[in-house]
Amino acid sequence: MIALSERFFRGAQELDLFLRAVRAEMDPESRGGPTFDNPDDLEAYLLSAMA
Secondary structure, three states, X not given: OHHHHHHHHHHHHHHHHHHHHHHHHHOHHHHOOOOOXXXXXXXXXXXXXXX
């Protein structure tokens, strides 16, 4: 079960990177963006962007 969860998580990460690359190709203005020093702020931002 843990191995399956890890594979699912890696797949989700790869999909996230792919979608970011597509967005950067389609909208050059999106290449910038906010930066985060706090991992909790980053997680909240990413979760809100997916909702």
